[in-house]
Amino acid sequence: KAGVTQTPRYLIKTRGQQVTLSCSPISGHRSVSWYQQTPGQGLQFLFEYFSETQRNKGNFPGRFSGRQFSNSRSEMNVSTLELGDSALYLCASSDRDLYGYTFGSGTRLTVV
């Protein structure tokens, strides 16, 4: 069974640009969550989607948005990039409401 796939693995963007990250969950998983990992803040919850609907959102500015498609694939978008957005962005999928999250390897975003 294929795991959670995140693309691209690495990305370098310039301040002010926007970026879209992609996540393909494990087949059959309908819940997809996004997390940001930075050295100073650790892993922080961004948002969670279930059946194309955002169920919950963490404490991040509106520049961070996401969506989920009918095949459960999810995208995360960050607009007007800032240097502080440099981080590892992790996606996790689950086949149940809350438990049993499986994480992808992440997308390493560097903003210069």
Added chain:
Amino acid sequence: DQQVKQNSPSLSVQEGRISILNCDYTNSMFDYFLWYKKYPAEGPTFLISISSIKDKNEDGRFTVFLNKSAKHLSLHIVPSQPGDSAVYFCAASEYSGGGADGLTFGKGTHLIIQP
């Protein structure tokens, strides 16, 4: 305000001995706790979890203990092996019935197993 705290950024343990990783939380609404292990350049891997109705859960070499009154949990690894060297994250959730609130993570403890 950090709701899940791992106060030891790193821990060094000799191979074969017991590793004890600690985690404290402040939100009394948390009712499910998880431990994840993370290697560099990989996503976190689920290790073990515990519901707030229990005080202990075992899975092979891994045991998690929960002390609700102290809002404290710990992960015991016995015996420690070189492959256990990784960053360990404690996570907690508050199930709001109908939707997932997402996991609240600690900042991690880097466990180093010395030969």
